Amino acid sequence: MQAQALLQSTPLRVSQINPTHKPTRPTNTKPSLTRRRAYISAAAPKREKDPKKRVVITGMGLVSVFGNDVDVYYEKLLAGESGIGLIDRFDASKFPTRFGGQIRGFKADGYIDGKNDRRLDDCLRYCIVAGKRALEDADIAGDNRSKIDKERAGVLVGTGMGGLTVFSDGVQSLIERGYRKITPFFIPYAITNMASALLAIDLGFMGPNYSISTACATSNYCFHAAANHIRRGEADLMIAGGTEAAIIPIGLGGFVACRALSQRNDDPQTASRPWDQDRDGFVMGEGAGVLVMESLEHAMKRDAPILAEYLGGAINCDAYHMTDPRSDGLGVSSCIQSSLEDAGVSAEEVNYINAHATSTLVGDLAEVNAVKKVFKNTEGIKMNATKSMIGHCLGAAGGLEAIATVKAIQTGWLHPSINQFNPEPAVEFDTVANVKQQHEINVAISNSFGFGGHNSVVAFSAFKP
Numbered sequence: 001m002q003a004q005a006l007l008q009s010t011p012l013r014v015s016q017i018n019p020t021h022k023p024t025r026p027t028n029t030k031p032s033l034t035r036r037r038a039y040i041s042a043a044a045p046k047r048e049k050d051p052k053k054r055v056v057i058t059g060m061g062l063v064s065v066f067g068n069d070v071d072v073y074y075e076k077l078l079a080g081e082s083g084i085g086l087i088d089r090f091d092a093s094k095f096p097t098r099f100g101g102q103i104r105g106f107k108a109d110g111y112i113d114g115k116n117d118r119r120l121d122d123c124l125r126y127c128i129v130a131g132k133r134a135l136e137d138a139d140i141a142g143d144n145r146s147k148i149d150k151e152r153a154g155v156l157v158g159t160g161m162g163g164l165t166v167f168s169d170g171v172q173s174l175i176e177r178g179y180r181k182i183t184p185f186f187i188p189y190a191i192t193n194m195a196s197a198l199l200a201i202d203l204g205f206m207g208p209n210y211s212i213s214t215a216c217a218t219s220n221y222c223f224h225a226a227a228n229h230i231r232r233g234e235a236d237l238m239i240a241g242g243t244e245a246a247i248i249p250i251g252l253g254g255f256v257a258c259r260a261l262s263q264r265n266d267d268p269q270t271a272s273r274p275w276d277q278d279r280d281g282f283v284m285g286e287g288a289g290v291l292v293m294e295s296l297e298h299a300m301k302r303d304a305p306i307l308a309e310y311l312g313g314a315i316n317c318d319a320y321h322m323t324d325p326r327s328d329g330l331g332v333s334s335c336i337q338s339s340l341e342d343a344g345v346s347a348e349e350v351n352y353i354n355a356h357a358t359s360t361l362v363g364d365l366a367e368v369n370a371v372k373k374v375f376k377n378t379e380g381i382k383m384n385a386t387k388s389m390i391g392h393c394l395g396a397a398g399g400l401e402a403i404a405t406v407k408a409i410q411t412g413w414l415h416p417s418i419n420q421f422n423p424e425p426a427v428e429f430d431t432v433a434n435v436k437q438q439h440e441i442n443v444a445i446s447n448s449f450g451f452g453g454h455n456s457v458v459a460f461s462a463f464k465p
Helices: 002-009 033-043 070-078 114-119 122-137 142-147 164-177 186-190 194-203 215-231 249-257 296-301 330-343 361-374 394-411
Strands: 055-063 153-158 237-244 287-295 308-317 350-354 382-384 443-450 454-461
Touching (some): 055 122, 122 153, 122 194, 153 194, 153 215, 164 186, 164 249, 287 296, 308 394, 330 443
Parallel strands (some): 153 237, 350 382, 350 443
Antiparallel strands (some): 237 287, 443 454
16 A cells, blocks of 8 residues: 555656567568667777776785795696695694695784784684785885875775684683783774774775775675776776684684584595585685775876786675575576676676685585586687695685686786596596696686675686787
């Protein structure tokens, strides 16, 4: 009744729609050749030409289980080396999963002062080091930083879990010793926006600054948003990506409770096996992956090193289940399609996919089903899984995988998907099984999906003036 009253009171006329009605064209008429050509021309994808709106990658920085050097990281990926091992940061002997992609020997010397280095949660430390190393790669370190307009430089580094160690320690202090023993850094270091904030404070970047937290899709959401700030003329340069440090008792225990993790404790290095019929869950990882994204105009003015071009991206939601993906892949397939439209490329131009591929029973095939809806012909498309070697780095996963994607574009070599022993016959893609492959990439896409049904896809290519 309320809806009827609203429709009656509105000054707009509401037309009655007959769902069975189909518009007809007189049988003796045909669309002219000119009109058909115009339609085809309008429908054909077009890449951005405006140098103010074209977005390029000029720097990359990371913290990973393979260290903090981008080239070393990719060399180890190309070699098919596993970074997975038994957890020794805490006693994990009573957990049903006792391994992960734990970072060891991390040092922030030269990037974070000693006092803050001791105080900060690892999630924040990883972000600051990765961000500053990305700026070094982009030739914006030291005195060169003064040459950019800091009011038009922003930071958008997200995290799925935030400062989990600080949060866990704070709760323990409250329970065991009372509120007076909670550190004053508890709230600032636990909230998810602080990684972006601290990096910007350190650098003096006054442009757009916030974080996005969409679970394991976080990094790609940040790339997508950062690129749009540049395209809209709100920033010349953005540091974007993700950071995560959740391999602590409460983090491990939480995912165990979700029944999401592999329990292959007798052979951790083969536990992450995307698309293998014997996969039994994902493997936790950690780290940070960050890109320096700039307008082409800004990059060319400062003669920046251009590593690749960000063509476009898309985000959406499955609106289906809290943790499970849609089995029909509808949300993911529409997200891929939207990303290609935003990038101005056709499905036929894509010949490399860095897959989300977490090694879960449902998720791996759901992604494949979605990809097949968009790419009808799988021949010529290579698809690999970075997580087979570094584990699932949650909010940082898309950042570390974007770096792998850009390196693949630069080098012409794809890293293998390791642990492919008994492949799912339904996959029907070349998954670069166990051994690296040489492959000239035309257009690459990188997929990331997260709990809550968050889908994200970003597209890259080699830069062509």
